Amino acid sequence: MHYIVLDRLSRQSSYLHGLDARCKIAALILFLVAVATTLPLGAGAVVGYAFLLAAGVLLARLPPAWMLTRSAAVLPFTMAFATMSVVTGNIQHAVTLVAKSYLSSFAVLLVVASTPLPALLDGFGRLGVPVILVTVIQFLYRYLFVITDEARRMWLAAQLRGSALSRQPRSEKVAAAAGSLAVLFARSLEKAESIHLAMTARGFSGRMPALVHPRATAGDALFLLALAALLWLVRFRLGGT
Amino acid sequence: MSPILEARGLDYTYDDGTAALAGVNFRLFPGETVALLGANGSGKTTFVLRLVGLLEGAGEVVVGGVQLTRKTAALIRSKVGIVFQDSDEQLFMPSVLEDIAFGPRNLGQSQEQALKTARQSLEMIRLSHLADRAPYHLSAGEKRRVALAGVLAMSPEVVILDEPTTFLDPPSLRDLIDLLGRLPQAKILITHDIAFAKALAPRACFFERGRIVAEGKTHDIVRQFQWEL
Numbered sequence: 001m002h003y004i005v006l007d008r009l010s011r012q013s014s015y016l017h018g019l020d021a022r023c024k025i026a027a028l029i030l031f032l033v034a035v036a037t038t039l040p041l042g043a044g045a046v047v048g049y050a051f052l053l054a055a056g057v058l059l060a061r062l063p064p065a066w067m068l069t070r071s072a073a074v075l076p077f078t079m080a081f082a083t084m085s086v087v088t089g090n091i092q093h094a095v096t097l098v099a100k101s102y103l104s105s106f107a108v109l110l111v112v113a114s115t116p117l118p119a120l121l122d123g124f125g126r127l128g129v130p131v132i133l134v135t136v137i138q139f140l141y142r143y144l145f146v147i148t149d150e151a152r153r154m155w156l157a158a159q160l161r162g163s164a165l166s167r168q169p170r171s172e173k174v175a176a177a178a179g180s181l182a183v184l185f186a187r188s189l190e191k192a193e194s195i196h197l198a199m200t201a202r203g204f205s206g207r208m209p210a211l212v213h214p215r216a217t218a219g220d221a222l223f224l225l226a227l228a229a230l231l232w233l234v235r236f237r238l239g240g241t
Numbered sequence: 242m243s244p245i246l247e248a249r250g251l252d253y254t255y256d257d258g259t260a261a262l263a264g265v266n267f268r269l270f271p272g273e274t275v276a277l278l279g280a281n282g283s284g285k286t287t288f289v290l291r292l293v294g295l296l297e298g299a300g301e302v303v304v305g306g307v308q309l310t311r312k313t314a315a316l317i318r319s320k321v322g323i324v325f326q327d328s329d330e331q332l333f334m335p336s337v338l339e340d341i342a343f344g345p346r347n348l349g350q351s352q353e354q355a356l357k358t359a360r361q362s363l364e365m366i367r368l369s370h371l372a373d374r375a376p377y378h379l380s381a382g383e384k385r386r387v388a389l390a391g392v393l394a395m396s397p398e399v400v401i402l403d404e405p406t407t408f409l410d411p412p413s414l415r416d417l418i419d420l421l422g423r424l425p426q427a428k429i430l431i432t433h434d435i436a437f438a439k440a441l442a443p444r445a446c447f448f449e450r451g452r453i454v455a456e457g458k459t460h461d462i463v464r465q466f467q468w469e470l
Contacts, residue, residue, distance in 0.1 A: 007375065007378075011373075116335075116375075117335065117375075118335030118336050118339070118375070121335070138334075138335055139333065141335075142333055142334075142335065142375075142376070142377070143333075145377045146329050146377070191330060194325070194327065194330040195330045195333055197290070197295055197325075197330075198323075198325050198330050198331040198333070199333065199343075200295060200318070201293060201295060201318055201322070201323045201325075202318070202322075202343055202344040202347060202391065202392070202395065203315060203318060203319060203344055203347030203348055203395070204343075204347060205315070205347065209342075209343060209346030209347055209355070
């Protein structure tokens, strides 16, 4: 079993962790819309949005360095497009693209790191995201760890039998890797069938039963209102038109 | 005393023509614990899947006076709970409490009642502190006990455990034996762990090629088939 940092962080206790998941999803949407529609994105607006995110990190008691580095995961993808803008001479556009994607990525990570996934999915479900989609994500998340462990065990088994030392031609290595993937797929399929059997044995008839959900409080509404006001300030006073 | 579960002439043949069960007869009495012994592939797991209608074939199963048919399968599954060999396959909900409440909700309990039942089941297995944890953060022993709680929450009359001692360390195994010993339900244990079988099951059935070839006192069956190290 691996200890997942994100999952551990999401189960901490803080002001932000205590907010209703729907409130945090709505706040995230507000933030993303504000960032996306700030044109042009001036230095003042960037500082304003960064200030809001920093406040969020403090409120959620998350490790700042970890947040800063993890949010950069999106940059290689963005940089490819930014490079194209630089090549065509539009440096301002490239900078805006990188800044917006980094700010957005940071905001998403902030919400995910301060909300346990079950609560987050529950929030999405209650905001009208189709149940089937929420269920699929829930199962994907639940079994991702199981399948990853399975893949890791297979990789270890291959290593222990000298796969790293092997002088096989590249084509044979690729064929072996493809074979391993096929085995992993077959095992996943087998696992899916077993899970379905286990669910059926406990009365599953095709519909996931709902459970009691937390209620949003006045505090959640206040948080959302305050954030909306601050976003309005940054969006319309510090930057953009 | 009449049996709580009775199987008569159970057959099952896999799609490739392999006969997994061939005319199995079996009776289980209220409160009784029976161990199913036998080599891998001898039909033990297929047999219990047939008991709750998860596999279909010839033969008859009656649980608490209700005959197993497609129409009664859901009712039978509420009376006979199975704890599967791999707990990961049984713990599919995002949190422990939700997972345990899954069965009661499917039985038609209200949300509040299902959560209450789930909490009671967790208390019974002394794992109330894990209620909000994600199943993948549990140890193998905890997963096994939570899987058992998920089954107990449905108040079954019979509990079936398929290889329950796999991956358990000695303290977890001791806890499991203690917990199962306290359960009033009739139990069927599929196991290769003879010490475990002897600790809980006075009676055993020995499977060979899809048939029960012997049944009797667990000690005698173990000795007869030299089923011990």
